[in-house]
Amino acid sequence: MPALVEIPSSTSSQTLVQNGFAEPTMVDTQLPNGTNGTRPVLKEKANPALQVERHDYVDLAPVNRARAHPMEGFDDIYTDIVDYIVRCTHLIWDEREIGLIYSHYTHNCVLYGTMGTIYDRESVVRDTIQRLVSLPERRGMATQVLWNGDDQKGFYTSHLVTGSGRHTQFGHYGPPTGRTFVSRTIADCMIYRNRIYREWVVADNMAIIKQLGLDPHPIAEGTAKGLFDKGLVAIDIGENRRLLGRLPPEEEADTSIANNELEADTLRWLHEVFNKRMFGHIKKVYAPNAQYHGPKMAELYGPAAVLHQHLGLVGSIPDAAYMPQHICSTPCEEGGVKVAVRWVIDGHHLGYGVLSELGAPTGHRLQVMGMTHYHYKDGRIVDEWNVYDELSLLMQIKLAEMVAKAPPAAA
Numbered sequence: 001m002p003a004l005v006e007i008p009s010s011t012s013s014q015t016l017v018q019n020g021f022a023e024p025t026m027v028d029t030q031l032p033n034g035t036n037g038t039r040p041v042l043k044e045k046a047n048p049a050l051q052v053e054r055h056d057y058v059d060l061a062p063v064n065r066a067r068a069h070p071m072e073g074f075d076d077i078y079t080d081i082v083d084y085i086v087r088c089t090h091l092i093w094d095e096r097e098i099g100l101i102y103s104h105y106t107h108n109c110v111l112y113g114t115m116g117t118i119y120d121r122e123s124v125v126r127d128t129i130q131r132l133v134s135l136p137e138r139r140g141m142a143t144q145v146l147w148n149g150d151d152q153k154g155f156y157t158s159h160l161v162t163g164s165g166r167h168t169q170f171g172h173y174g175p176p177t178g179r180t181f182v183s184r185t186i187a188d189c190m191i192y193r194n195r196i197y198r199e200w201v202v203a204d205n206m207a208i209i210k211q212l213g214l215d216p217h218p219i220a221e222g223t224a225k226g227l228f229d230k231g232l233v234a235i236d237i238g239e240n241r242r243l244l245g246r247l248p249p250e251e252e253a254d255t256s257i258a259n260n261e262l263e264a265d266t267l268r269w270l271h272e273v274f275n276k277r278m279f280g281h282i283k284k285v286y287a288p289n290a291q292y293h294g295p296k297m298a299e300l301y302g303p304a305a306v307l308h309q310h311l312g313l314v315g316s317i318p319d320a321a322y323m324p325q326h327i328c329s330t331p332c333e334e335g336g337v338k339v340a341v342r343w344v345i346d347g348h349h350l351g352y353g354v355l356s357e358l359g360a361p362t363g364h365r366l367q368v369m370g371m372t373h374y375h376y377k378d379g380r381i382v383d384e385w386n387v388y389d390e391l392s393l394l395m396q397i398k399l400a401e402m403v404a405k406a407p408p409a410a411a
Contacts, residue, residue, distance in 0.1 A: 048068040048069060048080070049068055049069065049080040049081055049082045049083075049147070050062075050068070050079075050080055050082045050083055050086075051082065051144075051145075051330075051332070051333045052082065052086065052142045052143065052144050052145050053143070053144050053332070053333065053334060054333060054334065057086075057090065057141075057142070060082070060083065060086045060087070060142065061083065061086065061087045061090065062079060062083070065079045065083075066079065067079050067080065068080040069081075069150070069151075070150065070151045070152075071084070071151050072151045072152070072193070073151065073192070073193030073194055074151070074193065074194045075103075075194055078194075081147055081149075081155045081157060081191070082145045082147065082157075084155075084191070084194075085145055085147075085157045085159050085189065085191075086142045086145060086159075088100060088104050089140065089142070089159070089161070090140075090142075092104075092128065093128070093132070093138075093140050094139060094140065096132070098125060098128055098129060098132075099125075101121060101124055101125050101128065102121065102125075103194065103195075104194065104195060104196060105121045105124055105195055105196050105197070106121065106195045106196070106197045107120065107121050108120060108121075108197075109121055109124065109195075109196060109197050109198065109199065110197075110198050110199070111124055111127075111198075111199045111200075111201060112198075112199070112200045112201070112369070113200075113201045113202075113203070114201075114202055114203065114205070114369050114388075114389040114391075114392035115205070115223055115389075115391070115392050115395060116223075116227065130171065130172065133169060133171050134167075134169060134170075134171025134172050134173055135165050135167060135168075135169070135171070135173075136165075136168065136169055137165040137166045137168055138163050138164070138165030139163065139164055139165060140161045140162070140163045140185070141161065141162045141163070141164070142159065142160075142161060143160040143161060143162050143184075143385075144159075144160050144338065144373065145157055145158070145159050145160075145330075146158045146328055146329065146330045146338050146339070146340040146373060147328060147330060148259060148328040148329075148330075151193075154190060154191060154192040155189075155190075155191045155192075156188070156189070156190055156191075156326070156328055157188065157189050157191065158186060158187075158188045158328060158340035158342070158371065158373065159186065159187045159188075159189070160184065160185075160186050160373055160385055160387075161184070161185045161186070161187065162182065162183075162184055163182070163183050163184075163185060164180070164181065164182045164183075165180065165181060166178065166179065166180045166181070167179055167180075167181065167212050172219075173208070173209070173212060173214060173219070174214065174219075177212045177213060177214070179211060179212045179213060180211070181207070181208045181211040181212060182207075182211070182297055183203070183204045183205075183207040183208050183211075183297065184204050184207070184293070184297070184385065184387050185201065185202065185203040185204065185387065186201075186202050186340075186371035186373070186385075186387045187199060187200070187201045187202075188200040188201075188326065188340075188342050188371065200342060200369070200371070202369055202370060202371045202387045202388060202389060203387075203389060204295050204296065204297075204387055204388075204389055205389050205391040205392070206295065206296055206357065206389055206390040206391040206394075207295065207296045207297050209391060210296060211297075216357055216390075216391055216394055217394065217398075219391065220391055220394040220395040220397075220398050221395075221398045223395045223398075224395045224396075224398035224399035224402060225398075225402065227395075227399055228399055228402045228403070228406075233399065233403045234364070234365055234396055234399050234400045234403065235365075236348075236364075236365040236400075237346075237365070239319075240319065240320075240321040240346045240347060241321070242275055242319070242320075242321035248276075249275045249276045249277075250271075250275070252268075252271075253267045253268045253270070253271030253272075253275075254267070254271075255267045255268065257324065257325075257326060257327055258327060259327070259328065259329070260329065262329055262337055262339065262376065263327045263328070263329055263339060266327065266339050266341065266374065267324055267327065267341075269281060269284075269285050270322060270324065270341070270343075271322070273310065274310070274314065274320065274322030274345075275321065275322050277314070279307050279310065279311050280307075282303050282306050282307045282310065283303045283307070285380060285381055286302075286303040286306055286380060286381045286382075286384075287303075287377070287378075287380040287381060287382045288302065288303065289301070289302070289382065290302060290303060290306060290380075290381055290382055290383065290384065291382070291383050291384070292305050292306045292309060292384050292386070293383070293384065293385045293386065294309055294384075294386045295386065295387065295388055295389070295390060296390070306384065309354060309386070311353075312353040312354030312355075313345070313353060313354055313355070313368075314353065315351050315352055315353025315354070316349065316351055316352065316353030316354060316355035316358065317345060317347035317348065317349060317350070317351070317353075317355075317366055317368070318347070318348075318350045318351045319347040319348055319350060320345045320346070320347040321345065321346050321347060322343060322344075322345055323343060323344045323345070323346065324341055324342070324343045325342045325343060325344060326340075326341070326342040327339065327340065327341050327342075328340050332375065334375075335377055336375060336376045336377035336378070336382070337375075337376050338373060338374065338375050338376070339373070339374045339376065340371065340372070340373050340374075341371070341372050341373075341374070342369075342370075342371050343369075343370050343371070343372065344367060344368065344369055344370075345366075345367070345368040345370065346365075346366075346367050346368075347365070347366060348363055348364065348365050348366065349361055349362045349363060349364050349365075349366050349393075349397060350363060355390055355393060357390050357391075357394055358390070358393060358394055358397060362397055362400070362401075364396065364397050364400035364401070365396070365400065366393050366396055366397070367396065368388050368393065369388065369389075369392075370386065370387060370388035371387050371388075372384060372385065372386045372387070373385040
């Protein structure tokens with residue numbers, strides 16, 4: 001049954017009501033004078049799925065737990081959609097039940113990664129094996145899962161994983177270094193009747209490479225060479241249309257993908273900051289004690305640090321256009337609401353900023369695929385987990401350089 005909680009006079013409670021996660025109701029009570037009366041409480045709307053943040057894995061893969069919400073078409077072992085995505089990820093990657101991919105992905109699934117795209121299930125199986133061969137000691141720990149949808153229309157999950165391990169085997173990172181590493185990955189999945197049919201994965205490969213003490217340039221060049229040899233070249237579309245002619249950026253954000261008012265507000269301030277370049281707006285959105293968990297395992301504190309990171313990303317891509325692709329939100333046991341945004345930034349490497357591995361500006365087109373989780377409490381952001389992969393951007397520059405140097409027939 002949905003929980004009943006007292007209504008405090010707080011922005012968090014107002015947010016839960018405004019965004020459809022709870023509704024006010026009256027319950028019977030005994031008044032201070034001894035007579036019977038009523039008092040206001042919040043009735044949480046049905047969202048009984050497990051939450052990852054404060055629980056051990058054994059609690060997230062329960063035995064003999066009743067189904068928390070309808071899961072038509074899913075294996076009986078799964079009790080809700082969070083259980084599904086956490087448990088099957090653990091089974092495949094940590095328990096090495098790689099063959100579960102055949103029953104958990106469609107034959108024609110598409111997996112969009114920062115270093116390339118996979119277009120069928122068998123290639124997902126092979127890619128999984130290669131990654132496990134290269135980093136056999138890696139352990140992926142579920143950090144949080146945000147989601148929406150249902151078993152009739154399909155589920156959408158955004159799964160933040162913190163991975164750690166040691167580089168002990170020869171593989172796509174070269175000979176083993178014996179060094180340890182920690183990195184973040186976010187995987188967004190579209191799921192219907194037990195099978196993932198589309199997935200977007202943003203893994204911070206640059207974080208791993210730097211911790212292993214490796215030079216990212218030959219790794220990026222090798223990946224680019226593989227794409228170039230297949231005839232896959234970067235397509236420079238020219239202007240990204242953030243600015244039309246001499247007009248300023250669009251005044252209002254497109255909020256058509258939002259499912260509630262908090263998601264719409266998130267899209268509005270993201271448009272304000274990234275497309276209208278109003279970076280000072282960050283101070284209004286983030287709490288003074290906000291924490292930023294960023295690429296290459298950056299751990300920073302306060303709105304000024306958040307501003308530095310986002311300004312620096314646009315500094316490297318001065319003509320950047322920020323384009324949100326998907327948004328969802330989930331009320332949090334820790335209080336407040338968490339919001340997941342999958343986004344793309346399109347532009348050109350025309351300046352200096354936080355993308356220091358790219359070197360001096362090259363002018364080449366860049367497309368950044370990123371994912372971010374925000375934790376709102378009392379109307380302001382207290383945590384941001386931001387994941388994009390600088391290695392994929394370096395690879396794009398290497399590929400563009402190969403195309404520029406190639407004879408016309410090869411290009």
